[in-house]
Amino acid sequence: MNTPLILITNDDGYAAAGIQALARTVAHLGDVYVVAPDGPRSGAAASITCTAPVSYKQLTSQPDYSANIHLYACSGTPVDCVKLAWDNILPRRPDLILSGINHGDNASISVHYSGTMGAVFEGCMKGIPSIGFSLYLQRGQRYEDHPVCDAALAAISKLCKQIIENGLPQDVCLNVNFPVANSFRGFQLCRQARGRWTAEWASATNPHGLHSYWLTGQFQDLEPDATDTDFSALRAGYTSIVPITIDMTAHGCFDDLRLIIDQ
Amino acid sequence: MNTPLILITNDDGYAAAGIQALARTVAHLGDVYVVAPDGPRSGAAASITCTAPVSYKQLTSQPDYSANIHLYACSGTPVDCVKLAWDNILPRRPDLILSGINHGDNASISVHYSGTMGAVFEGCMKGIPSIGFSLYLQRGQRYEDHPVCDAALAAISKLCKQIIENGLPQDVCLNVNFPVANSFRGFQLCRQARGRWTAEWASATNPHGLHSYWLTGQFQDLEPDATDTDFSALRAGYTSIVPITIDMTAHGCFDDLRLIIDQ
Numbered sequence: 001m002n003t004p005l006i007l008i009t010n011d012d013g014y015a016a017a018g019i020q021a022l023a024r025t026v027a028h029l030g031d032v033y034v035v036a037p038d039g040p041r042s043g044a045a046a047s048i049t050c051t052a053p054v055s056y057k058q059l060t061s062q063p064d065y066s067a068n069i070h071l072y073a074c075s076g077t078p079v080d081c082v083k084l085a086w087d088n089i090l091p092r093r094p095d096l097i098l099s100g101i102n103h104g105d106n107a108s109i110s111v112h113y114s115g116t117m118g119a120v121f122e123g124c125m126k127g128i129p130s131i132g133f134s135l136y137l138q139r140g141q142r143y144e145d146h147p148v149c150d151a152a153l154a155a156i157s158k159l160c161k162q163i164i165e166n167g168l169p170q171d172v173c174l175n176v177n178f179p180v181a182n183s184f185r186g187f188q189l190c191r192q193a194r195g196r197w198t199a200e201w202a203s204a205t206n207p208h209g210l211h212s213y214w215l216t217g218q219f220q221d222l223e224p225d226a227t228d229t230d231f232s233a234l235r236a237g238y239t240s241i242v243p244i245t246i247d248m249t250a251h252g253c254f255d256d257l258r259l260i261i262d263q
Numbered sequence: 264m265n266t267p268l269i270l271i272t273n274d275d276g277y278a279a280a281g282i283q284a285l286a287r288t289v290a291h292l293g294d295v296y297v298v299a300p301d302g303p304r305s306g307a308a309a310s311i312t313c314t315a316p317v318s319y320k321q322l323t324s325q326p327d328y329s330a331n332i333h334l335y336a337c338s339g340t341p342v343d344c345v346k347l348a349w350d351n352i353l354p355r356r357p358d359l360i361l362s363g364i365n366h367g368d369n370a371s372i373s374v375h376y377s378g379t380m381g382a383v384f385e386g387c388m389k390g391i392p393s394i395g396f397s398l399y400l401q402r403g404q405r406y407e408d409h410p411v412c413d414a415a416l417a418a419i420s421k422l423c424k425q426i427i428e429n430g431l432p433q434d435v436c437l438n439v440n441f442p443v444a445n446s447f448r449g450f451q452l453c454r455q456a457r458g459r460w461t462a463e464w465a466s467a468t469n470p471h472g473l474h475s476y477w478l479t480g481q482f483q484d485l486e487p488d489a490t491d492t493d494f495s496a497l498r499a500g501y502t503s504i505v506p507i508t509i510d511m512t513a514h515g516c517f518d519d520l521r522l523i524i525d526q
Contacts, residue, residue, distance in 0.1 A: 045308040046375040053467055053475035083463050109388050111511055112309040125372050166523040172513045189520055191512040200346050204316055212316035243513040243520055248374055249454040250435045250508035257452055257506055260429040
């Protein structure tokens with residue numbers, strides 16, 4: 001068997017603390033290619049760059065990266081990074097695609113807005129076991145001040161080794177969210193919580209008098225009493241793993257829909 | 264009951280032929296607010312604008328819009344449009360959120376990249392019945408030369424009336440794709456086809472010598488013999504309706520994962 005090849009991207013940019021921690025953590029498992037945006041792409045979801053060309057360049061690696069970590073910066077979105085790496089950068093088919101560690105959680109419906117998870121969907125579409133890692137920071141907390149602890153990094157390493165060896169079910173990828181903690185309490189396999197963002201805009205006026213709006217908002221967990229969701233796991237100090245399917249079909253509702261839609 | 268309120272957005276921009284056709288088609292069902300991007304946002308997925316403020320303005324309506332169609336252009340993504348309309352523009356809670364008609368299909372895995380469908384997910388997250396409409400153009404075909412035919416527009420009108428009256432199941436929205444045709448053969452309720460994009464980059468050098476890449480690609484239907492997918496419906500000349508769930512949990516694979524992941 002070839003040395004495993006691991007592709008890593010994120011939506012905070014190649015220089016973010018989280019992706020550097022992730023690259024260092026899994027470097028002992030194989031050859032690592034970090035192909036990440038050249039700056040922040042938070043909220044990029046699974047967006048792709050259709051209306052402009054995209055470019056990339058190889059960078060001198062970070063000082064604390066080992067020799068088997070190759071570093072590239074890309075002008076596009078996280079999904080563009082995976083697509084560019086796939087067609088133009090990687091020397092062979094990757095064995096694992098990772099994204100993160102995101103500075104902020106991607107639990108519940110935030111999975112839809114997440115550039116971190118957009119890249120993971122893309123890896124899954126290409127048939128590669130793919131995992132997104134995110135850290136649930138409270139508002140005002142910075143990753144640099146509350147990094148994922150060493151025990152949790154060791155759990156990432158072990159999980160990645162298991163997935164390289166065992167794979168994942170077809171069309172399924174993983175959304176992993178860590179709580180801020182000094183120790184690692186364990187993983188919980190769980191489902192995506194039902195939730196909703198409210199009061200999403202802060203009004204602002206720029207120096208030229210243009211009225212505009214900054215996206216903000218309050219997250220509302222619609223299942224605060226549940227014990228099997230990603231948010232319930234995080235509340236209890238556990239690390240959530242939600243298996244995510246890229247088949248978005250609502251398979252269970254065909255009969256209901258036939259009553260609603262007169263075909 | 265109040266007059267139904269219908270919010271419409273898209274990812275081709277407010278001036279696109281598809282959204283104008285959609286607004287005119289449903290204007291007889293209620294009050295229509297078109298809140299759409301000020302230019303193309305193809306491939307925007309469910310992305311949100313986090314790193315810059317967003318603005319919008321009310322426009323003089325299109326010449327062939329009726330008095331109950333209110334028109335706004337927004338500097339953000341399709342999801343931003345829905346969020347801005349919700350908090351800042353609409354006079355009351357909408358009864359229906361529509362997106363499209365997209366110039367190009369959003370069948371199979373393209374649902375993940377689609378700005379059209381990103382806006383539909385957002386409507387669904389807000390608890391409003393939401394539908395995305397797209398037209399399956401072949402490469403090189405333009406919407407203006409192959410518009411959705413009058414019979415298909417009448418089917419949109421009828422479907423929207425049914426959904427306003429009956430609603431949709433919780434956390435479920437609809438992804439509707441039309442074939443190019445001079446007549447309307449009917450809807451088929453179907454599932455998302457398994458598919459894959461390959462050969463996705465066209466190499467280019469700009470006038471300043473910078474090497475870059477344009478996103479392109481070939482779509483590969485991984486289930487060419489299926490008879491129950493969106494692509495099989497389109498191939499047969501039918502209009503596909505895929506019920507889409509915003510719960511991306513792979514509910515069926517927890518037991519398999521417990522064998523793969525040693526918790």
